[in-house]
Amino acid sequence: MHNNNYITAAQVLGQTETHLHHVSERVAIHKNMINAFDAMVNSAKSDGIELRIASGFRSFNRQLMLWNNKFSGKTPIKNMAGDLVSPENLSPFELVHSILLYSALPGASRHHWGCDIDVYAPNLLSEDYQLKLEPWEYSEQGPLAKLSDWLIAHAHKFGFFFPYASFQGGVANEPWHLSYLPLAQDYQQAFDIKVLTEALNSSNIQGKDVIVENIEDIAKRYINNVCIAPSNVILPK
């Protein structure tokens, strides 16, 4: 079995930043992913694509804020068709599930690890374009189709795969979300549902009772239910 002793519970939960390297003021990624990421960026550049990170590392507290804003109706919740969901018509249980389609629980986001990134290509967008990270933007008719095609053809050569390549009844399809397999497989293995439950219990997350009561099912459906990395993903030596 591969050794993942270098991973701490705080890293899995997004409660430390010691494993990170800042690529810009607001974007940080895992230190041990820098070379692979740079190689991918350079390769994309030679094909006319300016590969950039929209979202890299995200902390527990940031994810908590995003979650609570959705739960309280401060920020809109969308379904997979892109339509707005009205929180006031939902039970707390239904509300939790509609948020989980696009937003992970704090403590259970792959963005805590630093080895998962949401990418886009500013040179394919007009200057005033507001990126939404919605599937249509990356579809054949979308402005980022060229990026999407490129990632599908080449990302695996640099160790990356799509954990949300297709909808499997949990998290929606996210063609922008890349995961660096050599690290991600270790973090995934280090994930511990008891540690997550403790972190949620000591937080001020909204919907806590419903979440904790259903944590096993949530983990099965949204956290562990990711697409398997294809066998052509090339791991660096």
Ligand SMILES: [Zn+2]
């Ligand atoms: Zn993402």
